[in-house]
Amino acid sequence: MSAAAPGAIVFESVRYSRPPAGRVLDGLDLTIDAGSVVALVGRSGAGKSTMLRLINGLLLPDEGRVLVHGRATSEWNLLELRRGIGYVLQDVGLFPHLTVGENVGVVPSLLNWQPSKITARADEMLRLVGLDPASYTNRSVRQLSGGQRQRVGVARALAADPPVLLMDEPFGALDPVTRSELHREFRDIQRRLRKTIVIVTHDMAEAFALADVVGVLVDGRLAAYAPPKALARSTDPRVTPLLAPLAEVGSFLSPARS
């Protein structure tokens, strides 16, 4: 698919540094095809979250360009750019003064949709993430469990039907059972919606479970960028330490799988 197609994201020799941390991204090149799921993996401080913020214009590159839908972020009207990109944070960031339904409807209301259309859309999104609108729409977000909050966060990010979805450690704070449940739902949703999704995670197993392509970030550069199967065979010394925990689980699981 062309790099200029809606949904495509391109990093061109992007450098970005911040005073205390120093150089965060050091000449990064990357093309994310429209409709694919990319997981960015790396240790804390490797620059993963910075990449997400460069995509939605919360940060702008010092050098190089980040192209979204074929246009550099520096040339976008940032509000317009952001309203077309869903964003799910690890801490979710649901607004405590709004109901579940109002939280989901935030971006449509910023886009001045009709109120009735916003309500209908919020209900649809809640159903999509497995929450019954009848019992959740008017609930306070304070009454939700961790897993429910993440579901509402995803529903909010998808409400205005953005072609791009960014997820920063979306399932990091959840217990393993809830997490694998959400992984399954994530794959269901993606099969239907076909968004360009960029997920940041420090968990290689999660990356393998969700992504079409996995990018490994080491010291502000892309050490590997390959589908999970290809990456699993990598002998790159920068990549193998990240694969080690996976190998243990893999060997444990392999008899059952075959």
Place this chain on the structure above:
Amino acid sequence: MPLLHFLTSHRSEVLSLLLQHLRLVGLSTMAAIAIGVPVGLLAARRPRLGAPVVWVANVAQTIPSLAMFGFLLPLPLVGGLGARVAIVVLILYALLPIIRTTVAGVQGIDPVLIEAGTALGMSARQLLWKVQIPLALPSIVAGIRVAAVIGVGTATIAAAVGAGGLGEYIFRGLSMVDSTVVLAGAVPAALLALTLDGVLLALERLFSTRRVPKIALTVALLALLAAPLAAVHRTPATIRIGSKNFTEQIILGELLAQTIEHDTGLAVERRLNLGGTFICDTALASGAIDLYVEYTGTADTAVFKNAAETDASRVLERIRRQYADRGITVLTPLGFDNTFAILVRGDDARRLNLRTIDDARAYASQWRAGFGYEFLQRADGYPGLSQQYGLRFAAPPRAMDLSLIYRALADRQVDLIAGDSTNGLISAYDLAVLADSRHYFPPYDAVPLARAATLLRHPDVRRAVESLGGRVTADDMRRMNRAVDADHQDPAAVARAFLLKLERNTSSKE
């Protein structure tokens, strides 16, 4: 219970003072919200810009309220007497809590929510209205609550500059030495503060639980503060009469007011019970009042700072010239001299055979003295007196409010005071006047002062006031003072009775 009896018998006055009070607090709190919330939001977002603002609000808060009125009185636009200056002062006091809680409310918001809002595509303005203000609202309402409660207290001081409100009763009660009247102002004010606090607290709780539409609550809050505005209407006044804050002055103010009302038919606004010579003088000069009664000696030494002069007619001529330069006309003296009187308890005077201030010198070293603030400061007050008579007391004299000083002497808290020779409490408390044998005190003939411009516009006002010239004797004045201070009669009624008697005497002579 005398308080309940007073409140029920003065129902309509209490209600109108209460409404005035609410109006002061409501207007100033709303203005402080309109200024303080935006300033607080700005201060929270741009600390470098906001810090100086918070600092100024902090400093304003530390200035004692009476001093603040003093600063603002002479200023154009905000100054002058009445509700305007009071509201300005109240706004300054209300700003700090509102700014502070707004800043705290905004800065207390989880940064994740700000990032989420930004990443979802909110503009700075949308972030402000959709996220920051709603989340800071409970904190802001808490600040408004504090400001309103402080305002109810501070507004009682506003009566000193003629703004009305429940402070009227407090000051009136203090100058009449009548605790019932003081309580008639203080108790409703305290109840008002508690009620306002409770209502706003309930609102604050509603704001922090999110099940209620915010707009409805905001409207309710504004309506609550604005309600008294609709209730108060002022009659347009043409002639404004001022007075200082002690009984005799209030009676004299009533005498002028009733005479003008009776003789000219003009509407009169009473701004009685103003905070003292300085405030009355500033008010007259600025046109906030048209007339008040001054004493020749006070004008000579305190207003014009002339060297002491004991000849009554020379003092009168001197101040007549100096007032004329300022556009103020000195009318004919009323006929009595209210000089300073050095007072001791009657039993001490009889036991020690004290007649003059000289006689007291021998005992002064065992005595404590109490003087009013003005007397302690003025050149013709304590400094000159102690020099002239060689008085040395056991301790430095205590500074006391004029309204409490007679009581303090009778109660043996002090042993010698300086009071007014016409005060009704002198006989009521069995006090003795020590004669000023060395003629230290200048003459203090009571004389009405009027703005020349007012007299030009209303010649009948001059005729009305001049009809009182030379008609009020020292005995008359003492009797009227006593009727109010000791017998707790209404100053207006006492003045009315006196004017009726004057009229009868006049017509019987004709």
